[in-house]
Amino acid sequence: MSLIRLTAVVLILSALTACGIVRDRSNDYIEAEHGEAIVVPDWYRSSGIESRYPIPPIDKRTSLPAQYVLPTPPDATIAILTENYVIETLEDQSWLLVNETPGRIWPSLDYFWEENGVRVDFENPRLGLMQTEVLGSTLLSKQLLSRINLGGATVDRPLLIQAKLGQGVKRNTTELQVRVLDVKSGPQDFNIWSGQPNRKAAEHKLLEIISSYLENNQSYRSYSLLANDIGGTSKVTLISGHNERPYLKMDLAFDRTWSSATKGLRGAKIKVVDLDRSNGIFYLDYGREKEREGWFSGLFSSDESDRPDHNYLLKLEEIEGGYRLVVDKVDGSITHLEEMEILNLLLDNIS
Numbered sequence: 001m002s003l004i005r006l007t008a009v010v011l012i013l014s015a016l017t018a019c020g021i022v023r024d025r026s027n028d029y030i031e032a033e034h035g036e037a038i039v040v041p042d043w044y045r046s047s048g049i050e051s052r053y054p055i056p057p058i059d060k061r062t063s064l065p066a067q068y069v070l071p072t073p074p075d076a077t078i079a080i081l082t083e084n085y086v087i088e089t090l091e092d093q094s095w096l097l098v099n100e101t102p103g104r105i106w107p108s109l110d111y112f113w114e115e116n117g118v119r120v121d122f123e124n125p126r127l128g129l130m131q132t133e134v135l136g137s138t139l140l141s142k143q144l145l146s147r148i149n150l151g152g153a154t155v156d157r158p159l160l161i162q163a164k165l166g167q168g169v170k171r172n173t174t175e176l177q178v179r180v181l182d183v184k185s186g187p188q189d190f191n192i193w194s195g196q197p198n199r200k201a202a203e204h205k206l207l208e209i210i211s212s213y214l215e216n217n218q219s220y221r222s223y224s225l226l227a228n229d230i231g232g233t234s235k236v237t238l239i240s241g242h243n244e245r246p247y248l249k250m251d252l253a254f255d256r257t258w259s260s261a262t263k264g265l266r267g268a269k270i271k272v273v274d275l276d277r278s279n280g281i282f283y284l285d286y287g288r289e290k291e292r293e294g295w296f297s298g299l300f301s302s303d304e305s306d307r308p309d310h311n312y313l314l315k316l317e318e319i320e321g322g323y324r325l326v327v328d329k330v331d332g333s334i335t336h337l338e339e340m341e342i343l344n345l346l347l348d349n350i351s
Contacts, residue, residue, distance in 0.1 A: 085211045087204070090259055092197060096176040096207045098214065102128060102165045102230035105174045105214070107222045109163060112213050117141040118161070122190045128165035128230040131190055134158045134183060148180065148206045157182050161206070164193055169235045169252070169260050169350060178206050236260070238347050239324075246339050247317075248325040248346060254280070257316055257323045260350050265314070267349030270342070273309045280316030280323070285309065286342060312342065 084099040098105055106125055113120050113132060117140025122131040135145045136158070145159065162179040180199040181191060197203050240246040250257045258277060265272055265282065274283040288311065313328040327342045328334060 085215050087207050087211060090255060092200070094177070094197070094200075094204050094207060096211050097168055098174045098176065098211075099172075100174055101172050102167065102174045103224050104222075105176065106165060106224045106230070108214055108217065109165070109176075109210070111217070112210060115140075115213075116144045118144065121188065125224060125230065129193060130163040131188075132161045134160050134185065134188065144209075147209060148202045158185050159183065159199075160188060162191065162193060165230050167230065167235060169256070171234055174230075176207070176210065178203050178210070180206065236347065236350055238343055240340065245326060246336070246343055248343055248350075249319070249322065250325065251322040254316070254318075254323065257325075261314065261316065261325060261346070264346040264350035268345035270345065282314040283310035284312040284314055284342075286312050312338075314342075314346075 086097045088095055088097050106128075109130065110120070110123075113130075117138035118135065119133045119137075120130055121133050123129065135141045160181055160183050162181060164177045164179075166175045166177075167173070168175045179194055179197065180202045181194075182198065183191075235251045237249045238246065239249050250260065252260065258280070261282065262272075265284070271285040272282050273285050275281070276283075311330050312334075313330065315326050315328065316323045317326060325343070325346065327339050329338065
């Protein structure tokens with residue numbers, strides 16, 4: 001008998017034997033006997049049994065009033081800009097505000113220079129800075145130069161462009177500024193970024209051109225990991241510690257902080273009855289709208305002239321590197337819940 005036939009016979013015999021030896025035990029549990037209950041010894045400490053994910057104790061508890069109305073959740077669309085591309089101006093500064101992160105705008109800006117025949121001589125994604133060559137060496141760059149000079153105005157000396165990307169005030173947004181600089185002919189070293197505009201009209205026109213390009217070329221937009229950290233952390237942060245009052249931290253100059261707070265109050269629909277810009281104070285009328293809505297309750301309420309114009313104050317206080325926004329109440333002490341309610345509304349609408 002061959003080896004293959006012998007192996008097949010052995011396997012068949014083994015299978016038949018196993019069928020008789022291994023019985024079906026699926027219903028054995030029905031006949032199982034009950035055992036004695038487990039007794040935990042007295043010496044065993046129950047404190048030794050701990051949760052795998054323990055909840056830490058809360059040191060500071062806030063007592064809710066007897067009748068507390070749970071606030072409605074914030075609008076899911078509130079963090080989205082009304083327009084994705086907006087040119088904003090404050091005094092002599094202009095910038096393009098884009099509803100995208102710097103890591104997505106940086107590669108698109110590279111494509112913009114390439115498609116307009118402009119070579120970038122210097123770029124630092126981590127700092128968000130770009131500097132082009134002197135414009136006019138190619139036909140496309142000459143056309144761009146003609147467009148930013150408002151219809152081909154005469155240029156008396158060579159020009160190059162600087163661009164600076166930074167984090168926007170609102171989360172996941174980008175601010176783009178440009179400078180059109182007068183230079184000498186020949187190779188150029190990197191010029192320090194100027195805080196002041198040089199050719200204001202040309203720079204504003206260039207922002208319009210870039211805005212149109214970004215809006216019309218979104219389909220192949222890529223992402224730059226190197227540019228993801230441009231500008232550092234968010235410029236506005238809600239600080240709420242155990243041992244200090246909550247406030248909004250604004251890493252901005254006074255003018256931008258004041259402007260951003262104004263837009264935030266307007267977006268949150270918090271009524272501002274008066275301003276004191278020199279001292280950085282907004283006088284607010286908040287939370288009394290429902291009192292005015294009912295005509296029946298108005299019959300028994302005091303005259304409107306007896307009511308103060310404002311019941312809250314929003315103050316800008318200077319700190320190192322920027323300002324903080326704190327909320328105070330006119331009559332009585334303000335509660336933590338009141339502070340957080342107003343500050344959260346500002347945070348959701350500030351820009």
